[in-house]
Amino acid sequence: MSRSQKLTPLDKRILNRIQQEIPFICRPWDKIAKSLKVSEPLLLKRIAFLKKQGVIRRISATFNPRKLGYFSTLVAIKVAPVDIEEVARKLNVYPEVTHNYKRNSEYNLWLALVAKNRLRIKRIIAKLKKDKRIKQVLELPAVKLFKVDVNFKV
Amino acid sequence: MPEKIDKKIISLLSQDISLCSRPFEKLALKLGIKERILISRLKAYKKSGLMRKFSVALNHRKIGFKHNAMVVWNIPDKLIDHSGSLLAVLTQVSHCYQREKAPGWDYNLYAMIHGKSKNECLNLIKDISRQISCKDYKVLFSSEEYKKTAAKYYSLP
CATH class of the missing domain: 1.10.10 (Arc Repressor Mutant, subunit A)
Incomplete structure (x- = not known):
């Protein structure tokens, strides 16, 4: 039924390892392969397969937006259930919208935004408020970060 | 810069x-x-600290973590650091922030909680709420993912 049942024990070991830091050396995969006691070509083959299956979304770095001079925030929106799909699609067009989830609450659409500056966020929010289908908008910027670490035990 | x-x-x-x-x-x-x-x-x-982590991002739904709850608590300011640190050590919590309150929205502590079932999430949330002595909270499960991408830097017009 679920994809997790199709993962081999090796795939699970690989996934647990590569969710952690990938080292900044010439051949990072070779080093990881050695620690998993497999060959580099086999590791690359399994990662390519898991990527194709959609289990791996991407190989990338995450940055601290504030340290790059960017501004990030969370936005909660109240929208009539009949309009939610259409409004969500419209919001997805903004490259600043990184996450967009429907949630079971009076505020039913939740967006994460990363933008060049606060003004850009303010402009996007002002636009949202003009959309008649959107009943209410809350901007909920972070005051303090306690944790960001996405690392699932597979 | x-x-x-x-x-x-x-x-x-x-x-x-x-x-x-x-x-x-x-x-x-x-x-x-x-x-x-x-x-x-x-x-x-x-x-x-400019870069947080260079690694692989997984689709958590495809590895069995099908349920994802955003939990929001209303915590007195003086207790928020203690509560945040308590949440941060839990492996099921991927994100935890203190956020500004908004008109009609009194919640200030946020956590993303991942689980293989709804009950697993709910039990953990009950446990946490007891530990941080907070009864004023909301659990918002995600029912649809419309977008999930990496932030784009230096490439916008």
Whole structure:
């Protein structure tokens, strides 16, 4: 039924390892392969397969937006259930919208935004408020970060 | 502030990079710099905290973590650090922030909780709420993912 049942024990070991830091050396995969006691070509083959299956979304770095001079925030929106799909699609067009989830609450659409500056966020929010289908908008910027670490035990 | 070349590096690295034996050699070629320069810059970003993590991002639904709850608590300001630190050590919690309150929205502590079942999430949330002595909270399960991408840096108009 679920994809997790199709993962081999090796795939699970690989996934647990590569969710952690990938080292900044010439051949990072070779080093990881050695620690998993497999060959580099086999590791690359399994990662390519898991990527194709959609289990791996991407190989990338995450940055601290504030340290790059960017501004990030969370936005909660109240929208009539009949309009939610259409409004969500419209919001997805903004490259600043990184996450967009429907949630079971009076505020039913939740967006994460990363933008060049606060003004850009303010402009996007002002636009949202003009959309008649959107009943209410809350901007909920972070005051303090306690944790960001996405690392699932597979 | 990052220099021009740093902006290019950050823009590239924040999106999916190609899978090959020498990924930094390939990226360096694209950037027109030496592999060892790229590697030393990347190490510097990590050290300064500009970069949080270079790793693989998974689709958690596809590895069995099908349920994802955003929990919001209304915590007195003086207790928020204690509560946040308590949440931060839990492996099921991927994100935890203190956020500003808003009119009609009195919640200030946020956590993303992942589980293989709704009950697993709910039990953990009950446990946490007891530990931080907070009864004023909401659990918002996600029912649809409309978008989930990496932030784009230095590539917007």
